[in-house]
Amino acid sequence: MDDRQRYDQATATLEAPFALLDLAAVRANAADMVRRAGGKPIRVASKSIRSRQVLELIMAMDGFRGVMAFTLPEALWLVERGFSDVLVAYPTADRHALAALAADARAASEITVTVDSPGHLDYLETAISEVHPRHEIRISIDIDAGYVALGGKFRVGALRSPVRDPDQAADLAADIAKRPGLRLVGLMAYEAQIAGVGDAPPGHPAYARAIRLIQARSARELVLRRGRVVNAVRELCDLEFVNGGGTGSIERTVREKAITEVAAGSGFFHPRLFDFYRGFTGHPAALFALPVVRLPSPGVVTVLGGGYLASGPPGPTRLPQPYLPAGLRYTADEAAGEVQTPLLGRPAEDLRIGDRVWFRHAKAGELCERFDTLHLIDGDTLVDSVPTYRGEGRTFL
Template sequence: MDDRQRYDRVTAHLNPPFAVLDLAALRSNASGMTRRAGGKPIRVASKSIRSRAVLERVLALDGFTGIMAFTLPEALWLVSTGLQDVLVAYPTADRAALATLAADTRAAQEITVMVDRAEHLDFIESAVADIRDRHEIRTCLDIDAGFVALGGKFRAGAHRSPIREADQAADLAADIAKRPGFRLVGLMAYEAQIAGVGDDPPGNPALTRAIRWMQARSQRELITRRGRIVRAVTQITDLEFVNGGGTGSIEKTTREKVITEIAAGSGLFHPRLFDFYRDFTGRPAALFALPVVRRPAPGIVTVLGGGYHASGAPGTNRLPQPYLPCGLRYDPSEGAGEVQTPLLGQAAEDLRVGDRVWFRHAKAGELCERFAGLHLIDGDRIVDEVPTYRGEGRTFL
């Protein structure tokens, strides 16, 4: 029985649209990620999961420790449910959440917030100024891991932190050390240009060569620069962790001696954007099903909904992939629509009203913003239905 037949049969009692998570694929992907990490722990990026129950399942597996959250309110909620060791990957300007953090003993012990300039420290101080008996705020320095060449005319990587050099990091570390109520516990540098850019894109040899050239040089530069930064900061204070990487760079980032943990999450679901890497392959684990509601012409079917575009620079690679049955494609004049999506191809001839088409989202956790729950499939049966963040009434962004 192929995957399409299995998914159709197992979910025959469900009315689409709905989303599923194939647990066998999830476990296989998790095993591949820990093998690539070479013994270093993986901190799970909650942004790529967005289901508390799934986070708990992953953290129960060997090799996964701690969470990388995307907002402080999310981190506070996760800790309130019993989860531990949550690093907030992005700076916060949420005064209420910061006040809650400073006033809550357990939250202050389990949550680390991100800073990359003195202005962040000033903001936190102002937000917690009225808290009596405030707890110490754990902080992490975010370092710019982008690749810069040609005298600054070329840049690859996410625009994150203004801190690039060891002296800049040391200055901010010294500032934190002097401020009562703060403790620097970690350092983070996310190499998006390696971890989030596939080095084996289809159909464009010139682009492939350019990406591989950039990534090889970026990796060499970052090994040296990140090492200098860690050495400079540890002259001022001891660090509990140095975090780096992402799903696409695990086996590269883990080779750096200064790295103590890897951040990753997308590889667990293995969405479409992670099909284009040379060094690893995964199994699609998270899928969603849409029903066929029209057959407007030969070779065309229309499914309900489907406009689940992924974030990032606009492009066709941000659209969900019509996955099963194979051979379906978008109408270039319509794409994926808010309420209906036409699909073209020979496979459309065999589809009837009420049949389902299975899709893969381009990015991992953003799928869960569209569905209240995930039906967990293990083999040939559904073993559970678990809520997403949305299903628990939580929308953090």
């Protein structure tokens, strides 16, 4: 039985559109990530999952420890629901959530918030100033992991933290130490230009070579700079964790002595953008089915919905992939539409009204912002249906 038949059989009682999660693929992807991590724990990036029950399933597997959340309200909700060791990897400007964090003993002991400037510390202190009694706030510093060359004229990597060098990190660490009620417990540095950029884009060999060259140089620069940053901060305080990496760089990042854990999330679902890495091969695990609702002309079908574009620079790589049956493609004029999506290709000749076309999202967790339920299959059997964040009425972004 091929994958399309398996998906269709397992979900025969469901009405499309709907989202599916293949548990066998998730388990295989998770096992490979653990292998690549070489014994260092993997912190699970919740933005790539966005389902509480699926997070619980993953956290029950060996090799995974802690959650990397994307907002403080999300972290507070996860801890309320029983999760522990939650790192909010992005700075927050949510005054109410900060006050709630300071007022809750368990939340304050389990959640770490991220800063990269004294301005964040000032804002945090103001937000919790009226909380009495209040609990100590755990802090992580975000270090810029971007690659800079040619005297600053060339840069790749996410525009995140202004903290790059050991002195800047040490100065911020010293500032945290002077503020009562704040405690520095960790550092993080996400090398987006390595972990989040596939080094084997199809059909562009010259571009692929350029990516590999830049990634190699960036990795060499970062291993030295990150190590010096960590050493400088450790002279001032004890650190519980130093977090780095992502799905695309696990095996490279764990080789750094300074790193105590890596983060990963997209690798569990293996969305379309993660097909283009030489270092690993994942199994597509998260898909969505759209029903055929029109047959406009020979070789053309129209499906319901489909305009689920991924974040990032706009372009074809951010479109969902018509996956099964293989060989379907978008029209140049309409692409993925708000309410309907026409598809071209020889397989369209065999499709009929009510048949399904299976798609893969370009990214991982963003799929869950479109669906309130993930239907879980194992083999060719539907074993459960669990809510996404949206299905639990939680829209954190």
